[in-house]
Each structure stands twice: as C-alpha cells, then as structure tokens.
Amino acid sequence: MSYTELHFHLLPGLDDGPATITDSIELARAAADDGTGTITATPHVMDRLVTDTRSLSGRVAELNAALRSAGVPIDVLCGGELAHPMAFRLSDRELDAIAQGPRGHRWLLLEAPLRGLDASFTAAAQELRGRGFGIVIAHPERAAAAIPEQWPLIASEVAAGCGVQINVWSLAGYYGEAARTFAIRAIRSSPVAVVSSDAHGGKRPPSLRLGLRLLQGLGLSRPEWFTExxxxxxxERGLPAPASAIAA
Ligand SMILES: [Fe+2]
Known part of the structure; x- marks a missing residue:
C-alpha cells in the first residue's frame, strides 16, 4: 500500500505552490520517491487566487498526462483548500468541483485560518453542512497554536462530524511546540484524522514517510492508518452526510 495525500499544492502557476509544470512534475516525483501513490491537488480557493473551481479538472487532467509522459507513478485527483469566506460565494456545483467522496458522502477540505478561528468560520462550516457537504478541517493545530483558547471551537466542530487533517511539519515541531501538542491531541481525539504534507515544494516537500515515522514514535497501534x-x-467512502442534509 502507498501513501495518499489529501492536502498538497501540486498544480502549476495557481497559488503559492509550484510555478511551472516542470516544477509540478519534480514535486510529484519527490512524492513518489517518498512512497506516495495518490495526491489530491488542493490549490488555495480564495478570492485572490482560485475562484473558478470548475477550471481545475482540466488542469488536473493535463498534469496527469504530463506525469504519465514523464514516468512519474502518481495519480492526481481534483480538490481544493477552501478558504471559509468562499463557502458563501460558491454555488453547490462550484463546491462539488473540489469535493471528494461518493454522492451523499461528499466532503470539502476547509482551511483553518492561521490567525485563528472566529464566528465566521463556524458560520461557514454550518453553511457547508447545510448544503450537504462533510468537512475535513485543514491544519486545525496551526490555528489552535495561534490562539490556544480556541481549541474548544475546533473540538465542537469535530463533535459536529468534521474530520481533521494534520500537517506532518506540525508533528515534526516545525511550527513550534504548541502546534505539535495540538497536532498530537487532534490525532488522539478525533474520530476521523489524517496526516498530510501540505507540500508546496521548496521549503515544504512531500513528507509522509517522515509523518509515519513520527506517528510510530507516538506509540499508536496503527500509525499507517493516518497516512494510508x-x-x-x-x-472512496467519503464522510457521512450531515444530519441537516439528511433531514432536508
Ligand atoms: Fe495548504
């Protein structure tokens, strides 16, 4: 079995990830060398970067073709890292273009703001749930490290059914001890938790092999659960549909 990335900036020329298709191919090659077989490409979906999510599937197809030509054994899926204000701007179809999972169990990667969470994040999460999308919160440990008093807000979102995506580099201590502590707490306490590289190339390379080693160091019984x-x-199965969507 190979690793699967759910948070990874791989598409060229869109955000703060790779600048060119050559850079994307090299980043994907580094992921393959790290042991990864599948990457969900998650460009920043926010007002100053990607706003037309329906343009992304064509870019993913182009990149997959380029990877085949270059002999890089990585399958790329179409996703996005949704900034919470966009929850109120995008249509259901535009959101669905970056969602994962089968019909009735679709979910979105919702970015936890690095400056911390506030009521607008909660409102966005409620909006997405109300429209039938499950949520995986991207790097909540980094938001909690910014404002530790907000951990209960993240915990309440997890209780409402959100999954969490933890960054390898948080586990490694790259963002400081507070982020590392919250990362470990989230992994131990969340029913749905994954670890991803949040790779951008450059200073933040693919790192799931390192992530697995760090998880093994925590004494978890099945560390590969979080990376594979x-x-x-x-x-493949998605997140259960929010209760509000079932009732609707
Ligand atoms: Fe990211």
Missing part, C-alpha cells in the same frame, strides 16, 4: 488507510477511505 484513513485518507484512502475518505476518498
């Missing part, structure tokens, strides 16, 4: 099984399961 859980991300693969989220792609």
């Amino acid at each position: 099984t859980a991300p693969r399961t989220l792609l």
